[in-house]
Amino acid sequence: MPKSTALSASRWLAVGAAALTIAASGAHAQSGSTSTKALVKVAMIDLAFYGKRANDLMPNDSTMAMTATSTMRAGIAGKPGVTFFDSLSVAKAASGPKAMSIVQDVPCNVVVACAREVGKELGADWVVMGKISKTSDLIWIFSGELINVASGKLVLDDSYELKGIAADMVPKGAEVFARRVVKRVTMPDSAVVQ
Known part of the structure; x- marks a missing residue:
């Protein structure tokens, strides 16, 4: 059972990281800013x-x-x-x-x-x-x-x-x-x- 808990925890960690990435990119897109400004x-x-x-x-x-x-x-x-x-x-x-x-x-x-x-x-x-x-x-x-x-x-x-x-x-x-x-x-x- 500890093995499945570890697998489950790593899956939750991956899902959480993916969710944060998506949320951050959505917030960046809504702000209207771009990461590279023309020189x-x-x-x-x-x-x-x-x-x-x-x-x-x-x-x-x-x-x-x-x-x-x-x-x-x-x-x-x-x-x-x-x-x-x-x-x-x-x-x-x-x-x-x-x-x-x-x-x-x-x-x-x-x-x-x-x-x-x-x-x-x-x-x-x-x-x-x-x-x-x-x-x-x-x-x-x-x-x-x-x-x-x-x-x-x-x-x-x-x-x-x-x-x-x-x-x-x-x-x-x-x-x-x-x-x-x-x-x-x-x-x-x-x-x-x-």
Whole structure:
């Protein structure tokens, strides 16, 4: 008799496990959620440097745009829900014939229509672009834009005045904008705040 009780108990255990599995999958189906959310594809064009209005330009000021670019790339790449295009693919598209026909003699990284064309060519959902402007040694401006490739709409168009030592402040501005970009592209229905 103990043998049949053990068999009966294992059958009940199997039936109970099956019932829980069915109940859990039914609840999941009723919630309307899916287990796999599509990744959004984001391309980022290297940030531009603008120093024409600076009261004093130093030889390495333009490196602040490279610093901001690498900080933003690190802040966007590898985030959950985001597929991030590599910089070589983006640079190739930005210097390609379609992009160049839009800008002619102007760099692609300062023209929204060109950035959008790069996004189209790569198959991106979103394109990030921006610039670092120097006003003085202690005042810099970070400007960043997030473009919806399908509509061409500027979804984010931010500008931050960065006061202090550029090597400290420019990466901070880039980090803030990168967080806003990730939040906007992964949660499009939410209000975007820092």
